[in-house]
Amino acid sequence: MNKPWSESWFDAYAPERFEAFTPSHVWAVLGLIVCALLLWLTRGVIRSHKSVSEGIRWFLMAVLFLSEVTLNIWYVTQRIWDAQTSLPLELCSVTLLLSILMLFFRSRWLYPIILFAGIGGALQAVLTPNLAYAFPHYRFIHFFVAHSGIILAALYMTWIEGLKPTWKSVGGAMLFLNGLALIVWIVDTALGANYMFLAGKPSTPSILDVLGAYPAYILAEEVIALLFFSLMMLLFEVLPGGRLYARSGTYKKTY
Template sequence: MYAFWDANNPNSFAAYTTSHLVALALLAAVVVLLFVCRRQLRQSSAKRRTVSLIIVSILVLSEVTLNVWYVQQSMYSIRHSLPLELCSISLYLCVAMLLLRSRFLFQIVYFIGIGGALQALLTPVLGYAYPHYRFLEFFAAHIAIIAAVLYMVWAENMRPTFRSILFTMGFLNLLLLIVIPVNTYTGANYMFLARKPATSSLLDYLGPYPWYLLSMEAAAFVLFIFLYLPFAVSASGKQKKLSLP
C-alpha cells in the first residue's frame, strides 16, 4: 500500500511497455463497448443515466483523489497542481456536460477532450508506472474523458459542426489569456506554453520555443478538422439521399 501511494516510488513509467499497452487496449474496449451499446442507450433513459453517472463518478473520483494525494504527499503547489492543463479543464467540462446534458459544452469538449486526452494517452507525461496510484488515476481520468465525449455522440445523439471548430479555437485562445500570465508569475508550465515537456510528444516536431506555440494552433486546427470529418461525411451523405428524385 505504501508503494502504491508513495510519491517517492522509484518505479518510473516507460511508454509502450506492457502496462501502457494494456491501458490503451482498455481504451479501445471502452470505445467499442459504447459503440456496440449505442442503440440500447438511446432507447433507455435509465441506462443512459446509469452510464453517465458512472463516467461522472470516475472523473470526480480521479480529480478528488489526485488533490488528496498532492496534499497528503506535500506536493500541492500552484506551479504544478492547479487544474489548468488542457485535460484537467476538459475533465471539469465533461462533468458539467454530462450532468447538464449540455450541447453547448459538447461543442468544445468534443474537440479538446478527444484531442487532448488521446495525445496524453499516447505520449504520457507521467512519472509513475503500474501499479502506482498515479498511473491508475492518469489512465482512468483520460479514458473517462474520451468515454464522456463518445457517450454524448452515441447515446445522446449530439453532433459537432464546423462552427464548433471555430468556437473551440476561440475558447483555446481565451484560455491562453489566463494560462500564460499564471505561467509567467508562478514559473509553471501549464498547457506546455512555457516550454516543451521533458518526455517525447507531438511538440518535438513543431519547432523551438516560442514558434511551436504557433505550430500548436495550426496542429490543433488540423486535428479538429480530422475529428469533424466523420460528421461532415455523414451529413453530406444524408443530403445526397434527400436530393435524389
C-alpha cells in the first residue's frame, strides 16, 4: 500500500525516482534562472536600500544553513547517516558551507572560490543531477534549493556587494580544487568512500559519462574546470568596467 504524500515526501525509501529533463527538473532550472535575472534587474534598487540588501544577504545565509541542517536531520531520522556518504565532503557541500562564511564576513578571499568552483560545481549539479528522488520529495527540493543558493550567493556578492575576480583568482580557485581533492581522496581511501567521485563515476547520468574511464575523467575534469573558470573570467573582462577590476589586481566595490 502506498504511503500518503505527507509521509512519502520525506521517506528515504520512496519509490519515485528522479528523471532528468522532466517538467519538474526544467521548472527547477527555470526557477534558478528567474531568481538570477531578478537579482540582476533589481541590483540598483537593492544596492540603494541597505535594509533590502541586508535582508537578501541574511536570507541567503539562512537558506544555505537550513539546507545543511535539514539534510542531516533527514539522514538521522531516516537512519541512513553513514560516514561513507553523509559527510559534507562533496564539492557542493564544501562550497555551500563556505558560501555561508563568505556572506557572513563578506569575504573577498572566499568570493573567487565560490564564484568559480561554487558556480561551476553547482551549475553542473543542477543541469545533470546526481539525484535519486523525484518532485515533490524533500531531497528533490533540498537539492535544487541548496545548489541554487550557492550560485545566487556568488551572484549576490558580485552584483550587490560589488566584488570582482582577477586572473590570479582563477589560479587560486584551481589550487583550492586540487587541495580539496587531495584531502577528500585521503578520506575516501580511509573510509572506502567516493566523495567528489574520486574513486568512480556516479550511478546516475552525468557529464562524467563522456569524459572517459577512471581515472582519465578526473584529469579531463581539471581541464574543463580551468576552461570554465577562464571563460567566466573572460566575461568579466568584456563586461562594462570589467577590465578596470581585472587590471587592479584587487577586489573593489562597484558602487
